[in-house]
Amino acid sequence: MQKKMAYSFPDEVLEHVFSFIQSDKDRNAVSMVCKSWYEIERWCRRKIFIGNCYAVSPRIMIRRFPEIRSVELKGKPHFADFNLVPEGWGGYILPWIVEMAGAYPWLEEIRLKRMVVTDESLELIAKSFKNFKVLVLSFCEGFSTDGLAAIAASCKNLKELDLRESEVDDLSGHWLSHFPETYTSLVSLNISCLGSDEVSFSALERLVGRCPNLRTLQLNRAVPLDKIATILRRAPQLVEFGTGTYAAELRPDVFSNLAGAFSSCKELRSLSGFWDVVPAYLPAIYSVCSRISSLNLSYATIQSHDLIKLVCHCPSLQRLLVLDYIEDSGLEALASSCKDLQELRVFPSDPFGAEPNVSLTEQGLVAVSLGCPKLQSVLYFCHQMTNSALVNIAQNRPNLTRFRLCIIAPRKPDYVTLEPLDVGFGAIVQHCKDLRRLSLSGLLTDRVFEYIGTYAKKLEMLSVAFAGDSDLGLHHVLSGCESLRKLEIRDCSFGDKALLANAAKLETMRSLWMSSCSVSFGACKLLGQKMPRLNVEVIDERGPPDSRPESCPVEKLYIYRSVAGPRFDMPPFVWTMDDEDSALRLS
Amino acid sequence: MSMAAVETKKITLRTADNHEFEVEEAIAMEFSTIKTFFDENPDASEDTIPLPNVTSKCLSAIIEYCKSHLAFRARETSSSIDEQVRTYDEEFVKARDNESLKELILAANYLNIKALLDMLNQAVADRIKNKSVEYVRRFFGLENDYTPEEEAAIRAENEWAFEGVDPDDD
Numbered sequence: 001m002q003k004k005m006a007y008s009f010p011d012e013v014l015e016h017v018f019s020f021i022q023s024d025k026d027r028n029a030v031s032m033v034c035k036s037w038y039e040i041e042r043w044c045r046r047k048i049f050i051g052n053c054y055a056v057s058p059r060i061m062i063r064r065f066p067e068i069r070s071v072e073l074k075g076k077p078h079f080a081d082f083n084l085v086p087e088g089w090g091g092y093i094l095p096w097i098v099e100m101a102g103a104y105p106w107l108e109e110i111r112l113k114r115m116v117v118t119d120e121s122l123e124l125i126a127k128s129f130k131n132f133k134v135l136v137l138s139f140c141e142g143f144s145t146d147g148l149a150a151i152a153a154s155c156k157n158l159k160e161l162d163l164r165e166s167e168v169d170d171l172s173g174h175w176l177s178h179f180p181e182t183y184t185s186l187v188s189l190n191i192s193c194l195g196s197d198e199v200s201f202s203a204l205e206r207l208v209g210r211c212p213n214l215r216t217l218q219l220n221r222a223v224p225l226d227k228i229a230t231i232l233r234r235a236p237q238l239v240e241f242g243t244g245t246y247a248a249e250l251r252p253d254v255f256s257n258l259a260g261a262f263s264s265c266k267e268l269r270s271l272s273g274f275w276d277v278v279p280a281y282l283p284a285i286y287s288v289c290s291r292i293s294s295l296n297l298s299y300a301t302i303q304s305h306d307l308i309k310l311v312c313h314c315p316s317l318q319r320l321l322v323l324d325y326i327e328d329s330g331l332e333a334l335a336s337s338c339k340d341l342q343e344l345r346v347f348p349s350d351p352f353g354a355e356p357n358v359s360l361t362e363q364g365l366v367a368v369s370l371g372c373p374k375l376q377s378v379l380y381f382c383h384q385m386t387n388s389a390l391v392n393i394a395q396n397r398p399n400l401t402r403f404r405l406c407i408i409a410p411r412k413p414d415y416v417t418l419e420p421l422d423v424g425f426g427a428i429v430q431h432c433k434d435l436r437r438l439s440l441s442g443l444l445t446d447r448v449f450e451y452i453g454t455y456a457k458k459l460e461m462l463s464v465a466f467a468g469d470s471d472l473g474l475h476h477v478l479s480g481c482e483s484l485r486k487l488e489i490r491d492c493s494f495g496d497k498a499l500l501a502n503a504a505k506l507e508t509m510r511s512l513w514m515s516s517c518s519v520s521f522g523a524c525k526l527l528g529q530k531m532p533r534l535n536v537e538v539i540d541e542r543g544p545p546d547s548r549p550e551s552c553p554v555e556k557l558y559i560y561r562s563v564a565g566p567r568f569d570m571p572p573f574v575w576t577m578d579d580e581d582s583a584l585r586l587s
Numbered sequence: 588m589s590m591a592a593v594e595t596k597k598i599t600l601r602t603a604d605n606h607e608f609e610v611e612e613a614i615a616m617e618f619s620t621i622k623t624f625f626d627e628n629p630d631a632s633e634d635t636i637p638l639p640n641v642t643s644k645c646l647s648a649i650i651e652y653c654k655s656h657l658a659f660r661a662r663e664t665s666s667s668i669d670e671q672v673r674t675y676d677e678e679f680v681k682a683r684d685n686e687s688l689k690e691l692i693l694a695a696n697y698l699n700i701k702a703l704l705d706m707l708n709q710a711v712a713d714r715i716k717n718k719s720v721e722y723v724r725r726f727f728g729l730e731n732d733y734t735p736e737e738e739a740a741i742r743a744e745n746e747w748a749f750e751g752v753d754p755d756d757d
Contacts, residue, residue, distance in 0.1 A: 009727070010688075013696050016704070016705075017708045017712050020709045020713070021712050024750065025717075025751045026715070026717065028750075028751070029715075029723060031717070031741065032733075032738065032742065032745070033720055033729055034733070035732050038741070047750070047752060048747060048749060055747050055748050056744070056747070056749070061748070061749075064744070072752070130728065188754035436754065437754075459705070503642045512749070561747045564745065564748075
């Protein structure tokens with residue numbers, strides 16, 4: 001009988017096998033196999049994603065993973081986008097940069113979302129990482145063009161600088177001139193968020209001209225239309241292009257120059273920008289439209305008939321971001337012309353107006369759900385909805401994975417039957433079995449949460465506003481949604497009972513946000529005591545919570561699991577509920 | 588002897604289970620371990636080379652692989668050849684059970700055949716992706732040497748701190 005050979009894989013063979021395993025989930029599984037595998041794996045992990053910067057500390061990360069080349073971090077909760085997180089709440093990147101500057105001299109990539117980045121941080125990045133290649137700052141704030149100048153001047157191997165949606169103090173367009181004349185490695189540049197009217201156009205032109213690998217270029221509004229042709233002629237290899245202002249006096253020579261420049265861009269697949277559009281200039285892009293897969297018109301204030309003409313030229317469109325000027329008629333045209341559409345986002349042109357200013361209703365979304373078989377991801381702002389439309393959408397498109405409906409006025413019922421929209425959203429979760437992301441709106445009772453808890457087994461992130469009647473609603477979600485990672489709630493009458501009854505669930509989720517709900521200070525303290533591994537943070541700008549009765553609801557509550565314990569960088573209006581009896585930790 | 592035009596040089600290899608394999612020199616040179624040995628000992632080519640770490644089953648498969656890849660490389664490069672190579676590699680791996688795959692990796696590592704090792708290691712990685720920790724342990728015949736407390740602590744750190752990339756979810 002031949003004995004089975006003992007397979008003792010040498011370390012270098014294991015390391016080689018691990019190099020083919022990139023997903024964090026698989027890497028984590030590998031680290032748990034046994035102690036020697038943990039050791040081998042931690043030395044060869046190169047990429048880290050940290051979904052909540054306060055769930056871990058830089059020290060813990062560095063101690064475990066000494067050879068990281070790429071870090072991605074997220075800071076503030078998502079509701080910060082709706083101004084619900086007060087200024088100064090946190091999410092500072094500087095402490096991370098300071099630690100990484102010492103530990104990771106070969107760091108190449110930093111990607112941040114909703115973090116506070118200062119010029120000091122940017123200067124430290126520029127100084128510390130000799131092989132720095134990628135900087136993505138998404139929804140970040142706190143820095144100026146001076147910090148960008150430091151990056152431009154020092155990072156000789158920079159490939160990607162992407163400032164998408166960040167708030168930048170645009171002090172001077174001259175930061176672009178800080179890229180040395182010898183610098184040629186740019187692949188991707190997104191400066192669309194820069195606000196000032198100044199742009200150093202000649203520096204931009206020279207930069208674009210000397211970077212042959214440039215694939216993505218997204219300009220800011222300050223770049224005039226008559227400069228687009230110059231830029232495109234220097235970079236006909238572009239795959240993604242974002243214009244600046246798309247307005248100018250209509251002149252045939254400018255038009256034909258522009259059209260000619262676009263037509264020479266054979267690789268172009270994605271267009272964005274389009275501020276202040278003068279519709280007569282839109283046909284200049286028609287020559288590339290047949291290959292366009294992504295179109296971001298969310299700043300384009302053009303009317304439905306112009307949008308229809310444009311959309312009909314784009315049969316390969318997979319992703320469309322557009323204002324509600326597109327109206328139902330435009331969405332019907334989209335549904336007929338763009339059979340490959342996967343993602344649709346319709347934004348409100350007048351979110352604060354009393355009456356709808358456009359003819360965009362539930363019908364437009366129904367049409368797209370019917371006509372576009374590959375539609376997976378929807379974000380739709382509108383003024384009215386019916387259960388029957390939602391049921392239609394659910395039946396037409398069971399392959400939806402992301403569905404965010406934003407009926408602008410809170411608590412609006414089905415406008416035909418005046419019923420709550422429970423049944424409609426119930427149909428969505430029942431039919432769309434792979435739904436990972438859901439945002440609710442309209443008039444909703446506890447019933448909708450019962451449907452969600454029963455059917456939405458793959459749901460990972462749920463956003464709720466002005467909905468539900470009682471704690472039962474919250475209880476359904478926390479006890480039923482097995483895959484839930486992030487839950488954000490505002491202005492709902494959910495209170496202590498469901499939260500305390502489902503405390504253990506909170507350790508299986510990344511975070512819970514509740515603002516303008518009915519969770520008492522006493523319940524927050526109790527939760528903090530019961531669950532020492534959760535950070536239970538009370539945000540209250542009215543002053544210390546213990547200056548009010550314990551039964552008083554807190555303004556805002558942010559609960560998240562952490563291996564780093566409570567944080568110490570809290571502003572005066574944030575309190576962490578400690579696990580010591582009745583202790584209240586002040587910042 | 589007199590009628591043969593050019594006789595290709597053959598090398599004899601003896602496996603762990605005492606089988607002898609006669610292979611063409613070109614194939615034996617694909618094994619970097621053997622190539623290095625001959626580069627340093629040019630007179631040794633008449634001797635039988637012992638391979639105490641390789642079974643006959645393994646060596647036979649490895650010889651097949653190297654023969655096929657040599658033949659592919661001799662042809663002109665084209666996308667159809669690339670396609671054929673890919674198909675060959677897929678079939679080569681698909682046929683092996685987990686035990687054979689592991690044996691082949693150890694043999695390819697010992698013989699230092701880079702392309703084969705790359706391919707096999709990728710195949711093993713693919714077989715353990717998306718699997719539970721227990722499955723991976725069984726696959727490699729490894730014992731869990733963590734205490735329950737240690738395991739819980741690492742699991743928490745893995746899932747809470749280093750959880751994995753968000754799909755773009757706003």
